Amino acid sequence: MPGLLRINNAGIIFAKQIKMKISKTISLLMIVFAGLQSCYYDVEEELYPSSGGCDTANITLANKVKPILQGQCYACHSAANAGATGAGINVETYTNLKAQVDNGKLLKSIKHESGASAMPKGSSSKMDACEIMIIEKWVSKGAPNN
């Protein structure tokens, strides 16, 4: 019996040591994982403004957003064309464009999300990722008339 007790004690101590090792390893893994995650977010935030060579600095309606809309949307959604080909939606004037921003359809349509028809209509593919990013950035700043 005394022998068995000794083995049991040794076993308990051994088990405790293993437990401590496991919990130390888990803590270490958690620290490493947390570290990696914060790195990941730092890098993503740093990269975002120039993601994939896309220049999203100093975006205004006039300098970046309008030229994109002009090239890809006015064929149907200009003041002149809206009635005939754009279902009456005219994104040429600020007020009308802002209305499409505020009802959420401008972004949904160009990002091909549910809740709006995919735009530009007639094209099977989305707009260039950089163009979408530029419009998103402008919208995220409150879609100013600048």
Ligand code: HEC
């Ligand atoms: C070839 C013509 C055409 C082009 C180009 C086009 N649209 Fe449209 N758009 C339409 C038509 C037609 C509708 C009406 C809804 C439908 O038929 O799908 C529409 C609807 C919309 C709507 C409302 C969507 C809804 O579900 O209510 C938005 C917003 C829109 N277009 C934005 C754009 C933007 C931004 C572009 C450029 C990136 C663009 N459209 C390019 C024809 C066009």
